[in-house]
Amino acid sequence: MTRISRAAxxxxxxxxxxxxxxxxxxxxxxxSPLVRWHFHKEYELHLIVASSGKVFIGDxxxxxxxxxxxxxxxxxxxxxxxxxxxxxxxxTRDMLVNFTDxxxxxGSAVFAELKSLAPLLARAQFGxxxxxxxxxxxxxxxxxxxxxxxxxTRLGHFFILLELLAASEDYQLLSAxxxxxxxxxxxxxxxxxxxxxxxQHYAQDLCQEEVAEHLGMTPSYFSRFFKQAxxxxxxxxxxxxxxxxxxxxxxxxxxxxTEVCFESGFSNISNFNRRFQQLKGMTPSRYRKLVVQRxxxxxxx
Numbered sequence: 001m002t003r004i005s006r007a008a009x010x011x012x013x014x015x016x017x018x019x020x021x022x023x024x025x026x027x028x029x030x031x032s033p034l035v036r037w038h039f040h041k042e043y044e045l046h047l048i049v050a051s052s053g054k055v056f057i058g059d060x061x062x063x064x065x066x067x068x069x070x071x072x073x074x075x076x077x078x079x080x081x082x083x084x085x086x087x088x089x090x091x092t093r094d095m096l097v098n099f100t101d102x103x104x105x106x107g108s109a110v111f112a113e114l115k116s117l118a119p120l121l122a123r124a125q126f127g128x129x130x131x132x133x134x135x136x137x138x139x140x141x142x143x144x145x146x147x148x149x150x151x152x153t154r155l156g157h158f159f160i161l162l163e164l165l166a167a168s169e170d171y172q173l174l175s176a177x178x179x180x181x182x183x184x185x186x187x188x189x190x191x192x193x194x195x196x197x198x199x200q201h202y203a204q205d206l207c208q209e210e211v212a213e214h215l216g217m218t219p220s221y222f223s224r225f226f227k228q229a230x231x232x233x234x235x236x237x238x239x240x241x242x243x244x245x246x247x248x249x250x251x252x253x254x255x256x257x258t259e260v261c262f263e264s265g266f267s268n269i270s271n272f273n274r275r276f277q278q279l280k281g282m283t284p285s286r287y288r289k290l291v292v293q294r295x296x297x298x299x300x301x
Contacts, residue, residue: 058175
């Protein structure tokens with residue numbers, strides 16, 4: 001049985017611990033009050049150290065595992081929910097750095113070299129997952145150096161890290177919508193509760209009316225509210241979550257496709273194949289073959 005962390009903290013995260021520093025380094029475990037659907041004015045570079053689960057960035061739903069690396073832009077809602085056993089505690093799950101636009105804008109006025117980071121920051125408005133294993137390994141090393149240093153030395157490691165990421169060509173843009181579309185502070189906490197509930201029940205029969213009742217809303221109001229806040233209709237959101245789960249099972253197990261279908265929450269194989277084809281552009285079997293091929297190629301280097 002898996003457990004999901006739930007918190008009632010405000011969903012806009014005010015980071016008041018800059019204390020005059022250009023960046024914030026943090027790490028935390030799971031469960032944690034920080035694990036919730038939230039947004040803030042800072043960019044967030046987020047490395048998963050331990051555990052696997054689901055990542056939500058804007059209207060994107062995907063999987064994460066150890067050594068996955070993400071960058072989110074200011075105001076873009078995000079959350080990483082680990083799938084753990086009841087009673088299981090992950091001591092250190094994340095290493096992350098937060099920094100603001102002001103730091104780089106003001107820095108660019110003095111150091112022209114910082115202007116080369118502009119394309120990376122523009123991409124971050126949609127959320128980025130970095131895919132190159134070499135880049136992720138070097139980024140993890142630089143994050144450890146940032147954690148262990150202070151002052152100008154820490155800032156130096158930070159700029160080397162951004163330069164590394166800006167030069168990487170193996171990445172995926174994640175959300176089709178930006179903060180301007182999704183960052184409604186008044187709605188985010190209720191969406192956190194909705195996403196939390198959906199995550200716990202998506203592998204079962206789940207209808208919009210059930211979630212609306214859980215939030216104390218009428219189904220019609222919930223439907224409008226949910227699409228406005230997430231950029232997806234309820235059915236599409238749940239199907240994306242189920243397809244994401246199926247991708248995880250296809251890549252990490254040898255379970256038959258039919259078993260993957262039902263374990264992901266789909267009620268019949270034809271609907272599963274149709275939804276998978278729509279979202280991934282290929283059949284589940286083809287997806288599995290490509291994942292195996294990619295892993296084999298990575299192990300050769």
